[in-house]
Amino acid sequence: MPILFTVSSLLATSIFGYFITHAFYNAFFHPLARFKGPRLWGMSRIPFINAMLGGTLPFRVKSLHDEYGSIVRVAPDELSFTDPKAWKDIYSHKSFIRPKIWGSRPPGVEAHNVISAGVADHARFRKAFQGAFSEKATRHYEETVQHYSETLISKLKEHTLKDGGETAVMDLVQWLNFTTFDIIGDSGWGSDFGCLRDTQYHPWIAVVLHFKAVLMAVSVMYYPWLEAFLMSITPASALADLQKTLATTHTKVKDRLAHEPERPDIMSHVLEHNQNFPDSSLSHGEIEANSMAVVVAGSETLTTASAGAVTYLLRDPKVFRTLVEENRTNFSSEDQISAASTATLPYLTAVLNETLRLCPPLPDGLRRQVPKGGAVICGHLIPEGMTVSVPCWATFRSSSNFASPDVFSPQRWLSEDSSQFESDNKAAFQPFSTGPHNCIGQPLAWMEMRVILSKLIWNFDINAPKGTTVADWTTQKIYWTWEKSPLEVELKSAR
Ligand code: HEM
Numbered sequence: 407m408p409i410l411f412t413v414s415s416l417l418a419t420s421i422f423g424y425f426i427t428h429a430f431y432n433a434f435f436h437p438l439a440r441f442k443g444p445r446l447w448g449m450s451r452i453p454f455i456n457a458m459l460g461g462t463l464p465f466r467v468k469s470l471h472d473e474y475g476s477i478v479r480v481a482p483d484e485l486s487f488t489d490p491k492a493w494k495d496i497y498s499h500k501s502f503i504r505p506k507i508w509g510s511r512p513p514g515v516e517a518h519n520v521i522s523a524g525v526a527d528h529a530r531f532r533k534a535f536q537g538a539f540s541e542k543a544t545r546h547y548e549e550t551v552q553h554y555s556e557t558l559i560s561k562l563k564e565h566t567l568k569d570g571g572e573t574a575v576m577d578l579v580q581w582l583n584f585t586t587f588d589i590i591g592d593s594g595w596g597s598d599f600g601c602l603r604d605t606q607y608h609p610w611i612a613v614v615l616h617f618k619a620v621l622m623a624v625s626v627m628y629y630p631w632l633e634a635f636l637m638s639i640t641p642a643s644a645l646a647d648l649q650k651t652l653a654t655t656h657t658k659v660k661d662r663l664a665h666e667p668e669r670p671d672i673m674s675h676v677l678e679h680n681q682n683f684p685d686s687s688l689s690h691g692e693i694e695a696n697s698m699a700v701v702v703a704g705s706e707t708l709t710t711a712s713a714g715a716v717t718y719l720l721r722d723p724k725v726f727r728t729l730v731e732e733n734r735t736n737f738s739s740e741d742q743i744s745a746a747s748t749a750t751l752p753y754l755t756a757v758l759n760e761t762l763r764l765c766p767p768l769p770d771g772l773r774r775q776v777p778k779g780g781a782v783i784c785g786h787l788i789p790e791g792m793t794v795s796v797p798c799w800a801t802f803r804s805s806s807n808f809a810s811p812d813v814f815s816p817q818r819w820l821s822e823d824s825s826q827f828e829s830d831n832k833a834a835f836q837p838f839s840t841g842p843h844n845c846i847g848q849p850l851a852w853m854e855m856r857v858i859l860s861k862l863i864w865n866f867d868i869n870a871p872k873g874t875t876v877a878d879w880t881t882q883k884i885y886w887t888w889e890k891s892p893l894e895v896e897l898k899s900a901r
Contacts, residue, residue: 425450432482437789443470443479454481455625461618461883464769468800476806477784484793486771488801489784490834496794497841500525501777504843505793507627508773512648513637517691519699520846528843530686531696535846538675544849546670547593548745551854554592555861557602558585559740562866566899575871577892578716580607582709582858587611589854590704594672595697596662613651614702618885659694672700704847706887707767708854713893714765715757715859716868718814720876720895725816729757733863740864748856756816758855762837763802764814765879770886771795772839798837799884807834866897 429449433439439448447453447470457463467486470478476489487496496502503509509522518524520531537543558581565574584601587608591598599608626633662673673693680687688696719726732753737743748754773795780789788794803811808818808830818827838845845851862868870876871894883889 436482438479438483438485438792441477441479441485441786442474444474448479448482451481451628454484455628458621458885459618459625461885461889464771464797464799464884465880467771467797468803471797471800471804476804477786480771481793483791484773484795485783485788486800487784487794487796488804488806488834490801490807490831491784492794492796493833493836493840495781495783496774496796497772497836497839497843499777499781500529500842502774502781502794502843503528503777505773505775507624510623510627511695512652513645514649515652515691515695517689517695519692519695520843521699522695531688531692532842532846533683533686534676534679534688535672535696535700537679538672539846539849541849543670543675544853545745547589547672547850548853548857549669550593550671551589551745551850551857554585554589554598554602555858557588558858559861559865561602561605562897563899566866566897573896573898575894575896578895579709579713579890579893582712583607583611583706585858586705586708586712586854587701590701591658592671593850594701594704595658596665596667596671596673597658609647610651610654611705613647614698615706617887618889621885655694655698659690659697663690663693673697700847703845704850708851708858710765710767710888710890711758711761711851711855712858713890714879715761715855716862716895717876717879717893718761718764719757720868720870721878722814725757725814729753729816730863733860737860737864740861743857743860743864745853745857748860749852751856751860752820753816754856754860756819758852758859759819759835760814760816763808763835764812765888766798766802766837767887768837769797769799769884769888771797774843796836801834802837804834807831865900867900869896869898870894871896 433445433449436448441448444453454463457466467478467480470480471486471488476487478486480486503523503525504521511518511522518527518531520528520535523531562574562576562581565576566572568574584605584607588598588601599611601608601611626636659673662671663677667674676688676693676696719729732751736747736751773793776783776788776790776792776794778790780787782788783794801807805811809827815827818830836844838848838851874894876893876895877891882891
């Protein structure tokens with residue numbers, strides 16, 4: 407017994423000693439020790455993980471930038487930059503890939519996707535998907551976008567007219583999710599999720615929206631010994647939902663590959679690429695892994711943007727009136743609302759840009775690993791292997807980059823009305839990121855945001871339910887993406 411006690415206390419003392427020595431090294435001798443930031447965040451990854459699992463990391467990072475300036479050490483080996491120059495210094499090089507921890511694959515999945523791939527595979531995947539997301543190809547998806555937007559409107563109308571009534575209070579976040587997931591399911595792998603039809607979430611969606619679970623896995627990966635231990639005691643049943651999700655993905659891709667769609671979809675372009683470039687073709691597993699990445703990336707990001715726009719519009723009636731006026735004077739019938747016609751509306755585009763600034767769908771840092779040989783970022787030589795990022799939330803809300811940064815002001819994007827915002831540094835605003843790893847789905851994103859919002863405000867008068875005000879967007883938590891609360895709105899048919 408005394409021997410056992412001595413061994414365990416020796417072990418505990420050694421572990422404790424190791425952590426203390428490591429923290430001391432991080433604080434004073436680490437290559438990033440010269441950068442400003444709170445002492446504890448520089449000594450250990452724990453404060454960062456604590457904020458991340460509490461759903462407040464991007465908010466904390468913003469307040470650290472307010473306190474320490476445009477470069478902050480947010481973990482022993484990680485720097486955050488809000489200086490717009492960092493966009494070019496970090497993201498314009500293909501050698502800056504996502505840190506392994508942030509691009510890991512689900513257990514049991516061998517194939518990589520655009521998020522997890524190394525330099526060569528990433529370039530191969532981008533080439534295969536590039537054609538599918540060109541402006542020209544995106545025009546072929548308009549019919550799909552129109553179809554589901556119209557279904558959304560008719561379903562909402564059914565509710566407003568129910569029991570001979572005129573209005574209905576509905577959770578717009580849920581309805582937008584139904585729409586965006588159905589659109590990308592149909593255009594991504596040839597079958598929707600039946601959300602609008604059944605007025606309910608498909609189980610696949612509930613699993614992929616569980617970003618908090620992903621962050622828990624990420625946190626554990628910072629401590630490989632803990633990861634190994636947890637994996638060894640995790641029963642297979644704990645991963646059952648994930649396995650079902652992967653099986654659904656497999657079936658959907660298999661079904662799509664077994665039939666030719668009526669009009670070209672995203673997969674059509676990838677298959678064409680495989681035929682034309684057999685040497686760089688994607689395997690079945692890679693098609694599956696990348697399709698899943700596209701469906702996840704191309705759905706709830708758009709729910710955030712659309713729900714964010716409605717939230718800010720409801721909190722600013724003057725801006726809302728201006729937008730409705732632009733919409734209803736330009737369109738005398740609903741079938742005039744198209745990708746092309748909505749793209750010519752300056753106020754709509756300004757509202758959406760301002761929404762992406764104030765509620766960026768990816769508000770957290772877009773993390774990258776400094777490549778071999780190190781790199782100069784904003785004038786500082788950063789050693790290889792360090793993690794660096796520009797955090798969208800902190801950068802777009804920084805008073806060094808934007809005048810009145812927390813105010814919803816679409817006019818800052820309109821050249822004839824922007825004197826108040828002359829000092830804005832628009833180069834800081836990159837909601838789709840930039841460079842070889844930027845958002846591949848931008849043309850589709852713009853089409854969906856414009857068409858869905860235009861159809862909503864053409865068809866409905868949208869108000870906060872009587873006696874309520876719409877909650878501030880910033881009261882929501884962020885688990886890499888926004889954990890969106892229900893957005894209850896009162897809809898009244900305008901026609
Ligand atoms: C308003 C809507 C959207 C926003 C704000 C947005 C933003 C972004 C950002 C910031 C990134 C870079 C992430 C990083 O650096 O780690 C990204 C990547 C990506 N996005 Fe989007 N996105 C949107 C919609 C879409 C849509 C509609 C699709 C496809 C249908 C899509 C597909 C992708 C893919 C596949 C990537 C990974 C690209 C790569 O690593 O090469 N996104 N998006």
